[in-house]
Amino acid sequence: MDFFIDTANLDQIKEAEALGILDGVTTNPSLMAKEGITGRNAVLKRYVDICEMVNGPVSAEVIATDYAGMIKEGTELAELHDNIVVKVPMIPDGIKAIRTFTEQGIPTNCTLVFSAGQALLAAKAGATFVSPFIGRIDDSNWDGIELIEQIVEVYANYGFETQILAASIRNPLHIVRCAEAGADVATCPLSSIMGLFKHPLTDIGLEKFLADYKKVEG
Ligand code: E4P
Secondary structure: OOOEEEOOOHHHHHHHHHHHOOOOEOOOOOHHHHHHOOOHHHHHHHHHHHHHHHHEEEEEEEEOOOOHHOOOOHHHHHHOOOOOEEEEOOOHHHHHHHHHHOOOOOOOOEEEOOOOOHHHHHOOOOEEEEEEHHHHHHHHHHHHHHHHHHHHHHHHHHOOOOEEEEEOOOOHHHHHHHHOOOOOOEEEOOOHHHHHOOOOHHHHHHHHHHHHHHHHHH
């Protein structure tokens, strides 16, 4: 399973990249706003900065919600850098735009997906990635992981090549459960990635090895 980081924060991307396990980045308008980025030029510059830090797909979201607007904006985003994946919302005009981008060879990420039916539409349009938001589903008292399992089954039935990008990850257990379910990618906050390291027996074991080595050294 590929690991993407879900942030527009350059320090966090640098920290994840330094671990040597980072495969890509996803952003969204809320994550840009969180960084205090204002103005279109600053947003575009942040995408380029991120692309230069990570050798993998970087999702950049369109703001337009009509077909023509999404094509114009997505084309501009794709021209920024080879790593850019155009992130498009799961609405009828979005699906039309994904079909056009697919025909033009521009990679896409269909975002705001909350059902297997929506994931089926994204795959039929040729999306490179589909982003089911598992944390937001859990927040609304449904089971986000069940949706991943369902999409894995539906895609396998027909050999769809769209990659399942589990999004809205809230904790390390979400990552592990997505891996069990067969998600192709998990996009995670840095805290969830770092949470994977944690086990008290690792800390206790390391402490004991170091203490015992002091005896060996004399
Ligand atoms: C990523 O592509 C999504 O936009 C993101 O994971 C949403 O996460 P949230 O539900 O924590 O906002």
